Amino acid sequence: MSIAVMSRLFKAQIGxxxxxxxxxxxxxxxxxEGRGIxxxxxxxxxxxxxxxxxxxxxxxxxxxxxxxxVVAEGGGRPGQATRYDFDMMKLExxxxxxxxxxxxxxxxxxxxxPVTPDAGTGDTDDIDxxxxxxQTVIEPLNKPSLERGRAxxxxxxxxxxxxxxxxxxxxxxxxxxxxxxxxKAFKAWMRLSADEQQQAFEGLGRYLEASKVSGRSKFCTFAxxxxxxxxxxxxxxxxxxxxxxxxVQAAPFGKMWGARVYELLLAGATHVGQLTALERKMVDAGxxxxxxxxxxxxxxxxxxxxxxxxxxxxxxxxxxxxAYLQPVAGRMVAVKVGGDLWQxxxxxxxxRGWPWLPNTGTLEYVYLPEGGPDVLNELQALLRGIEK
Numbered sequence: 205m206s207i208a209v210m211s212r213l214f215k216a217q218i219g220x221x222x223x224x225x226x227x228x229x230x231x232x233x234x235x236x237e238g239r240g241i242x243x244x245x246x247x248x249x250x251x252x253x254x255x256x257x258x259x260x261x262x263x264x265x266x267x268x269x270x271x272x273x274v275v276a277e278g279g280g281r282p283g284q285a286t287r288y289d290f291d292m293m294k295l296e297x298x299x300x301x302x303x304x305x306x307x308x309x310x311x312x313x314x315x316x317x318p319v320t321p322d323a324g325t326g327d328t329d330d331i332d333x334x335x336x337x338x339q340t341v342i343e344p345l346n347k348p349s350l351e352r353g354r355a356x357x358x359x360x361x362x363x364x365x366x367x368x369x370x371x372x373x374x375x376x377x378x379x380x381x382x383x384x385x386x387x388k389a390f391k392a393w394m395r396l397s398a399d400e401q402q403q404a405f406e407g408l409g410r411y412l413e414a415s416k417v418s419g420r421s422k423f424c425t426f427a428x429x430x431x432x433x434x435x436x437x438x439x440x441x442x443x444x445x446x447x448x449x450x451x452v453q454a455a456p457f458g459k460m461w462g463a464r465v466y467e468l469l470l471a472g473a474t475h476v477g478q479l480t481a482l483e484r485k486m487v488d489a490g491x492x493x494x495x496x497x498x499x500x501x502x503x504x505x506x507x508x509x510x511x512x513x514x515x516x517x518x519x520x521x522x523x524x525x526x527a528y529l530q531p532v533a534g535r536m537v538a539v540k541v542g543g544d545l546w547q548x549x550x551x552x553x554x555x556r557g558w559p560w561l562p563n564t565g566t567l568e569y570v571y572l573p574e575g576g577p578d579v580l581n582e583l584q585a586l587l588r589g590i591e592k
Contacts, residue, residue: 210231230266239290371393411429423474464529470587479498
């Protein structure tokens with residue numbers, strides 16, 4: 205649950221009670237940056253008391269309006285829900301009242317009441333004007349200046365939209381984008397010149413590959429990559445290719461997949477979340493404890509690479525993993541979903557503050573370390589002894 209996102213949704217003008225309750229329930233699944241939402245339509249319908257058809261329609265509306273971003277399409281089978289993220293800039297605009305879904309008079313995004321000769325001061329049926337917009341009177345303006353101003357405003361909007369599209373295309377390729385601060389990254393992007401933005405995008409893949417070659421398992425945020433212009437410090441492409449480690453395809457929930465998951469978990473958290481100002485107010489009000497909120501952040505934000513593997517597996521997609529993990533894969537055995545050993549692993553993950561597996565759908569077995577949670581120290585020693 206993200207208190208920060210929920211707070212914004214409560215303040216936002218969503219458009220109707222049904223839209224509001226669905227948006228708030230979606231926010232309950234999101235992290236602090238509005239990401240990681242993948243409940244099924246059936247679950248949303250059950251918990252909001254809306255029909256499944258209504259939930260499907262409203263989800264489509266949110267996507268069409270830009271409030272939700274589809275990160276991964278569901279497979280259409282039970283347990284394979286579509287993955288969404290909130291567009292936090294769009295949500296902030298709704299909080300400020302700059303756009304209103306299905307806006308006043310059914311014009312999306314129009315918060316200004318139309319003015320007619322019969323109603324020179326806006327919607328007089330509403331004491332505050334249309335959706336609390338104060339009464340508006342259009343005064344005569346110098347026409348040429350007005351046209352120039354409108355053209356300039358339109359050009360600025362188009363430039364910003366183009367910048368946002370280019371930024372999102374690059375940002376969503378960054379390995380830690382799920383936990384990064386998107387507004388901070390976008391500010392760093394906007395500080396770059398057009399040429400630097402292009403260089404940053406073109407160097408992104410090479411930078412990530414060079415980082416993997418160096419054995420790095422943790423990555424800086426996208427904002428740091430941009431602000432420090434790290435693409436300018438890349439080695440030559442030929443050097444990267446010569447030193448690249450061998451990789452193999454890991455099937456979801458398979459042996460190599462399990463080996464990679466526990467390599468990343470045993471390496472420790474890559475990010476330690478801090479409480480936001482709003483969360484501290486919640487603690488002061490006695491609604492949550494500091495320990496509870498930090499533990500929740502640790503699970504959701506501390507292991508981005510593991511959560512990415514989990515998300516891909518939940519959509520039945522594998523991933524490329526280092527070939528050197530094959531000896532570790534040999535220590536993986538099939539564990540029955542829902543059995544006693546399965547429960548023991550759930551308890552072990554909870555005790556260590558580790559994320560647990562997503563919905564496994566109809567799978568009966570998942571590959572986990574042989575011997576149960578008691579072998580984790582032994583497995584860590586094996587990983588340390590592997591030549592990478």
